[in-house]
Amino acid sequence: MLRFATRKFTTTTAVKSSTPTAWALGSIVERGDSDFKKTIAEAGTTPVLVDFYADWCGPCRMLAPILKKVVSIESPKTFLIKVNTDEAVETASEFGVSALPTVGIFKSGKLVDQFVGLRDEKFVKEFIERNL
């Protein structure tokens, strides 16, 4: 009996942390202290956008749809990891997150750029472009 390895390519739906390898371009995933580093490592050289947020933070709620729109474009160049700083306390502290929203971009496991506070769509697009 032949067995084929199958690959599932997800696109723009948000995936909870129970699916470890669903990080295709354009996707939005939620990660915490137990799996953030692993996902960053698995991404390799693919640039990864990370949104440090909290449910009670108004500017975070305003930034979320902007990030979603920019990441889920037709030819996506990155994917988004959302980190809830109330839950993933260690991860937030490790990356020195002291104000929200903090959005970082990781490449090959390293934080290469970040911004703090609400921004508009134009800024976020340019932020990603210059860090690809």
Next chain:
Amino acid sequence: MAAPIKVGDKIPFGLTFTTSANATETGACAIPQVCILPIDTKMSDKLKEHITQPIKSEDALGKGKVILVAVPGAFTPTCHLQHLPGFIQHADAFKAKGISKIYVTSTNDIFVLDAWGKHEKAGDAVSFLADGNGAFAAAIGFSLDLSAKGMGAVRTKRYAIVVEDGVVTYVGEGDLDVSGAEAVLAKL
């Protein structure tokens, strides 16, 4: 309003200016909305970079050799075309003459001043100090009432002053022949 400031006077202390949280970040508004995390540590240097800090007159103008340039309004024709660009262009020449900082102020709010600076590609050549209520302008006797022109009663006259360790060493109040970059450079 106080009497107009003159050479030899001390800069008034205790007045506050608003500054931009990200003067060199193009495309970002001067004070982006943020939530500060309620963590116990002292405000880190990294956080300070992203949060706007009001600055006191004694901290901005009390130490070193600095220039304070004032315009009645950001983006308004004369200033826009002639006053600010001169100081941006000659920034290196000013540094060579020992000027540690060039400040630009007006009674606009910091959002307007910051956007003007980014529009003029000021970068880190000049820093903007918003004197929104005109308190500093009044304290040095350079308030300007432009209500006849529909621009409000709380404006500042156009000037450039050189301050050394809090003491005024040059006052050029008026047109660019005394307040422009070239005029000030010639006096240094």
